[in-house]
Amino acid sequence: MRRRSKFNLNPKHWLIIGLIICISLIVISFRFNEYLYPVRNVVGSAISPMQKGINIVGSYISDGLDTLSSMKELTQENKKLKDQVSVLSYENKLLLQNKYELDELRELYQLDQKYLDYPKVAARIIDKDTNNWYNVFTIDKGTRDGLAVDMNVLAGNGLVGIITECYYNHSKVRAIIDDKSAVWGMFLKTSDTCVVQGDLKLIEEGKIHVQFISKDAEVEDGYEIVTAHTSPKFLQGILIGYVSDIKLDSNNMTKTAYLTPVVDFERLSEVLIITELKEPLIKELPEEASSIE
Amino acid sequence: MKRAIIYFVEIIICFVLQSSLYPFISLARVMPNLLLILVVSHAYMRGRTTGMLIGFFSGLLVDIIFGNVIGLYAMILLLIGYLVGYAHKIYSRDDFTLPLVFIALADFAYQFLYYVFEFLLRGKLDFIYYFRRLILPEIIYTVAVSTVLYKLLHTINHALDRNEFKED
Numbered sequence: 001m002r003r004r005s006k007f008n009l010n011p012k013h014w015l016i017i018g019l020i021i022c023i024s025l026i027v028i029s030f031r032f033n034e035y036l037y038p039v040r041n042v043v044g045s046a047i048s049p050m051q052k053g054i055n056i057v058g059s060y061i062s063d064g065l066d067t068l069s070s071m072k073e074l075t076q077e078n079k080k081l082k083d084q085v086s087v088l089s090y091e092n093k094l095l096l097q098n099k100y101e102l103d104e105l106r107e108l109y110q111l112d113q114k115y116l117d118y119p120k121v122a123a124r125i126i127d128k129d130t131n132n133w134y135n136v137f138t139i140d141k142g143t144r145d146g147l148a149v150d151m152n153v154l155a156g157n158g159l160v161g162i163i164t165e166c167y168y169n170h171s172k173v174r175a176i177i178d179d180k181s182a183v184w185g186m187f188l189k190t191s192d193t194c195v196v197q198g199d200l201k202l203i204e205e206g207k208i209h210v211q212f213i214s215k216d217a218e219v220e221d222g223y224e225i226v227t228a229h230t231s232p233k234f235l236q237g238i239l240i241g242y243v244s245d246i247k248l249d250s251n252n253m254t255k256t257a258y259l260t261p262v263v264d265f266e267r268l269s270e271v272l273i274i275t276e277l278k279e280p281l282i283k284e285l286p287e288e289a290s291s292i293e
Numbered sequence: 294m295k296r297a298i299i300y301f302v303e304i305i306i307c308f309v310l311q312s313s314l315y316p317f318i319s320l321a322r323v324m325p326n327l328l329l330i331l332v333v334s335h336a337y338m339r340g341r342t343t344g345m346l347i348g349f350f351s352g353l354l355v356d357i358i359f360g361n362v363i364g365l366y367a368m369i370l371l372l373i374g375y376l377v378g379y380a381h382k383i384y385s386r387d388d389f390t391l392p393l394v395f396i397a398l399a400d401f402a403y404q405f406l407y408y409v410f411e412f413l414l415r416g417k418l419d420f421i422y423y424f425r426r427l428i429l430p431e432i433i434y435t436v437a438v439s440t441v442l443y444k445l446l447h448t449i450n451h452a453l454d455r456n457e458f459k460e461d
Contacts (some may be wrong), residue, residue, distance in 0.1 A: 011342050
């Protein structure tokens with residue numbers, strides 16, 4: 001460092017050098033984005049353990065504070081919950097019996113159990129994009145754990161988003177509430193398709209836009225929207241949320257509405273990733289049969 | 294050399310804190326822009342060249358980890374570092390209010406450019422809404438945090454200065 005400053009370059013020249021580097025980097029990343037993948041992978045792999053560590057410390061501290069403040073409440077609650085457990089476990093047994101029966105019946109009808117059967121992997125959210133404009137977050141699993149780009153991310157029983165970038169030990173997920181996200185949706189009851197489009201303005205109210213509902217669709221507030229069969233990347237039948245405020249557009253051809261997602265994006269800390277990709281459309285039989293995977 | 298290592302550590306710490314402490318430090322859905330505070334305060338304390346270098350490397354880190362286009366934020370932060378570096382001429386060791394003004398101005402510029410590149414170009418024209426909802430809260434929060442952080446960075450810088458003076 002010090003040797004360089006002995007050249008005694010004028011700050012103006014430094015500025016020009018810096019700007020040239022930046023602009024050429026921008027051009028490079030537009031033209032040859034795939035070559036930058038290893039760079040991102042290495043830097044990300046170095047940073048993400050640190051983020052994970054900080055995250056663990058942070059949650060440890062906040063958990064500790066929470067424990068102190070609510071010790072009394074917890075003991076009371078514990079008592080109540082224990083009673084509840086015994087009741088629920090009995091009910092659970094009954095339900096299990098029903099489930100076995102249902103399974104048998106389903107087999108008889110040869111019904112596919114939709115997304116209950118997809119293989120899933122759990123992951124923890126370790127950080128969020130450093131600015132306030134987007135809803136892109138990082139999870140602590142990557143290609144090492146069998147993840148890949150375009151895998152669907154769930155939490156609880158609803159759709160969270162999709163993996164946009166996947167590295168060795170971490171991946172990035174774009175949430176469906178993100179301003180740039182758009183998902184093909186479908187009304188479960190009527191099979192009308194629509195587009196679920198994230199909007200920064202609506203995040204505060206906890207809602208998402210739903211657009212391009214057919215004018216003739218007989219839909220009402222409170223209907224469930226699931227991912228559609230037409231979506232190229234999302235597996236079919238994953239619950240997104242419930243629709244409300246359906247309105248006819250001014251163009252008199254489509255309807256728009258708002259959607260309340262089933263996932264609570266404010267308090268998301270763990271997610272499930274479906275490790276199965278929607279099968280791509282292949283026009284011709286590939287040369288090597290083994291590469292279909 | 295010692296200085297370079299300390300700058301590097303400062304950049305990494307600010308970046309990691311900002312990105313992973315999000316759920317614990319965010320207020321009203323915004324978080325302070327620690328890297329910007331770092332760039333502006335060093336540009337103010339040390340001048341244009343240092344401001345540019347720190348701006349370039351911290352912007353590059355953000356680009357590599359989060360950005361779609363490598364170089365964009367490096368360029369924005371580099372320019373901010375360079376422009377604020379002019380203020381080094383009126384640098385005074387006891388003044389703790391002037392840097393806050395620079396930080397507020399720089400944060401506005403940063404957010405505004407962000408809005409232009411990422412939202413305006415996609416046809417989202419409601420600037421007033423985004424200003425009220427994101428830019429203004431972030432400026433306020435960033436300035437509030439920088440009252441503490443600037444003092445800390447200033448102390449580190451002062452200690453480094455004295456150390457170098459002794460060595461010479």
